[in-house]
Amino acid sequence: MNEPCLFESRKVTTDTTSLVSYIPIPGFGVLPVNAFVIHAKQPMLVDTGMAAVRKDFLGELKSIIELKDLRWIWITHADMDHLGNLEAILAEAPNARVITSYIGMAKMGLQGIALDRVYLLNSGQTLDIGDRKIRAVSPPTFDAPETTGLFDQKTGALFSADCFGAILAKPVETALEINSQDLLEGGQLWASIDAPWLGIVDPGKFKNSILSLNDLDPQVILSAHLPVATGMNSILFDNLSEAYKTPRFVGPDQQALEKMMVA
Template sequence: MAVNAMVIRGAQPMLLDTLATVHRDIYLEEAFKIVEPEDVRWLFLSHEDRDHSGAIMQVLEKCPNAKLITSFLGLGKLSEEFVVPLDRVHLMNDGDSLDIGDRVVTALRPPLFDSSATAGLWDPNTEVYFAADCFGTVCEKAPQYTDELSDTDYEEGFFWMNRVNHIWFEHIPKDVIGAAADRIKALDSKLIVSGHGPVERKDTARMCERIKRVAGMKPVHLPSQVEFEAMLGSASTA
C-alpha cells in the first residue's frame, strides 16, 4: 500500500502530510530537496493517523516559519501525543479557504474517510485534489499512476481498500456518499492524489464514480482468530 505526501511550491510553500513514523528520515530528506525548510509556511495535515503525521514535530522544528493546518478536533487528537505550539496552529474546517500568496486553497472533506478529523485539500492553480485516505488502493506493486494497472487489478484493490478503511460506509445512504463524490467530481481536477494509492491523471470523474459504487457493496469479511491462526499455520508450512 502506497503512502503519499505532497509539496506545494509557490509564494508560500506548503507541505501536505508527513508520511508514517517509519518513513520519517526519508520524508525529511526528500521533502527538503524540493523546498528549503526556512521557506515553508504551511504544514497541512489531512488527519492525525500516524501514517500521515509521522514527522509533524520534526517539520515544525526544522521550519520555524511554518504553521500547522488542522481542525479543532484534529488538534485535540494530536494533543494526546504531541505538544503542539498553539500559536503555530491554523484551524480549517470543511469548506474553509486559505490565501497562500499566489493561490487560495480550500479544505474539502473527501467522500470516505477513516478519521473524523479528515480534510482533503483543493489547489486550483495546479488543479490537484489531495484526498487523504480516500480513493486509495492496495496492489502487488505500487505504480505512480492508476493507468499503469489494468482496470481489473486496480479496482480489486480499490474496492477492498475503500471498504475496509472506511468501514462505516455500509451505514450511510447511497445518495449521501454519491453527493459527496459529486462534490469532488465537480472540481474537474487534473489529478486526484490519494494518501494510499497511485495518482489518477486521466479521468478523475471516473474515479469519483468508482467511489459511488462502494456505497452499494457488501462489507469485506475480515479474519476471525480461528481464521488468523489458520493463516499463520499455512504461512509456517509454506
C-alpha cells in the same frame, strides 16, 4: 517488499512534488502512502509520511525544499501514516504552521503548542498562500472525523486524503498503469477497510457527496493511497460510487495471520 520503503519522489503537477512510499499489506498486496509538497509562494507540505521511513523521508523532503522555507503543514487527519514525521519536521521548520481542524488539534495533542503554530480550517473555508487559494474539502470516504482534503485552485489538484486509495499488487508510478479491474477491486477493498461504515449509508446521499467533488472538476486526483491519477475522474468517481456494496472488511485472525507469516 516486506517492509515500508520510500521511493524516489516525483513531480505530479507543474508545481507539486509527491513523496512516495509503500507499505506491504501481508496477504493482500501493497498500499501507497503519499505526502506532497506544493511549491507555492508560501510552500506547503501535505501530510508527513510514516515514522518507519523517517530517515529517508526527511532526507528526500530536504532535497525538495529547505525546511526553513516551509510555511504550512497540512495534516489531512491524525493517522500515523499521515502524521509520522510531524514532530521531526516541526523541529526543523520554525516558520511552518500546522493546518488542521479543532478535532485534529485535540487528537494530535497540539493544544500545548504555541497558538501561532496551528491554523484551524474547516471544510468549505479557503486559505490564501500567496499565489493561490487552497480550499478545504470533505472527501466522501474517510476513517477519522477530522479528515480534511484540499483543492488547489491554481493547479486544479485535489488532495483527497485516504479517499480514492487502492491496495495494489505492486508499486506503479501512475494510476493509469493499473488495469481497470485491479483498480476497481483494489479500490473497493481499500474503501471497505478505511470506511467500514460505507455499507450502512444511504447510497443516494453518498453519491451526492462524490458529485460535489465532481463539481470542482479536478485536473488531477492526489490521494494519499493511490499513485497520481490524471484524467481519471470519471473512473475513480464511478468506482467509488459502487464501493458501498462491498462487505465490510474483516481481517485475518491470529491463526490465519500466523499461517500467512509462515507462508
